[in-house]
Amino acid sequence: MDMGRVIRNKAQTAKGRIKETLGRTARNRQTQREGRSDRSMGNLKQAAAKARKAFKR
Template identity: 60%
Template sequence: MSVGQTIKRKAQEFKGRITERIGRTTRNRRLQREGRTDRVSGSLKQAGAKAKDAFRR
């Protein structure tokens, strides 16, 4: 996994956490959903890349 991809995925996860937190604070369910989706998506992409790297070795 390249450093650029790692940074993009971490940024997506972080953005999701921020959006979800803002949604909770403002009680906006749409923002909560979007944030959760971004956070989980970033995490899954990272996990997939780690598994892919593990099988390469």
């Protein structure tokens, strides 16, 4: 697994978590949804990379 890709995925997850919290604080549902989707996409990409690595062996 490429370390740059891992960092990028974790950064996307963190960005999503921050964006979701800001949306919740500001009572802005659109920002909250965007944050939730960013977080989900980051987690999905991490899971896909782990699965790829498991089947590569």
